[in-house]
Amino acid sequence: MIRTRFAPSPTGYMHAGGVRTALFAYLIAKQSNGKFILRIEDTDQNRLVKDSVDHIIRTLNSLGINYDEGPDIDGPYGPYRQSQRLEIYHQWAIKLLNQGRAYADLTTQEELNQFRNLAKENKRPFLFRDYRPTTKNQWQVGQPLRFLSNPKPYFWHDEVMGDLSAGPEAVDDFILIKSDGYPTYNFAHIVDDYLMKCSHVIRSNEFIASVPKFLNLYEALDIEKPLLVTLPPIMNDNGNKKLSKRDGAKDILEYMNAGYLKDALLNFLVTLGWNDGSTQEIFSIQEITEKFDIHRIQKSGAKFDQKRLDWMNAQYIKKLSDDQLLELLQPFWPKSTNNFPPDYLLKVAKIFQDRIRYGQEISELSSYFFEDQLINLDLIFQDKQLKNLPKDILINLLQVSEQELKATPFDQNLMTKLNQLLVQTNQKPNILFSLIRIATTQSPHSPGLSDTMQILGQETCLRRIADTIKELKK
């Protein structure tokens, strides 16, 4: 039975790194009908951030990374918050104490500093085991408890990183239980993975140097280690640094709130360090679940490329049905949309469907469909082509257009009419159409001019052209 877990510490929001770990663990479980577990690792009381458990749960739920057991879904091996399992860690600590594999650590901070300095003077790496106390103290809750390690070299296999090894210097006496009575990550996760019957440990690469310590503890506890699956780091946009909150890695919920689609985000995240061996980039969630394979996870870092995410999201937006598109855009329409009938909204939505990268973009891009904009003649005076034309020519071009458009029905023949206007005025599209576009939308870019004008309607277009002429005449 495959059982995987996502074991976040509730220390804030989740960025791409955490969500990708959760997704990979979820996929490994789901593709073999296994179980996926959410375990909250809240044993570092100083780092807890209020509401982050809720935030983690909300993030996973919104993306459909559904867990079978977790803090709010009871299962056979709960509770699933480490702070509610202190009794369990205590029992396992006693087991180690009874075997002589743990000891109370009464070292003071000063002594610890002394040991460190000594190691430095002797040009040796500092290992606590070199300074183990010689007298055996009874351990009491409230004192740190250390593991009595059995240093030796290790060779082990990681499902992604391959065959790895480390010398005995990687094994030290680490703390099992802290003076506040809470276990360390090093101790708690090993006990929990065992008790929760986790078959795989899927986690980020920051733990890889500690694996020899963990292997030593597995041996002392006489438990079998799960399969180790170390994920490659996610690098920032420049590819030169690990993606981190400090360097602006965004909350994944923020992307959702900005109108990125769940399936696009999942597709993007799954390709951060995984591919199916082909050049395919767009995968449905079903394809992802079928094709995902631990052995195709890459070892080297994966770049978080914002432009690629935008491109991918745009591909998903293009495929939305009318209803899905309206649902995506619903939170982002400019306020003034209330006065417009639903079919008008749909027309505007569809004209932008091929152009937006994420939902929020509709807000600014579509504003002229709902409200006259302030006239900004700089759009004309700073336009590459238009700025060379004298004002009276500009006015004349707009007046001729106004005349002609007055007599033209705004239907599918409008494009033909606009083309005739080019001939009539002897102008190129990047002069005449740019001018009409700016006059009718107060924007240098818009979807196709004829389509845009048809949606705006004759009355609005003529009014805006007249207003622009007036402004130019001032």
Ligand code: GLU
């Ligand atoms: N609590 C650890 C973290 O948030 C989890 C590491 C693991 O998956 O074992 O980084």
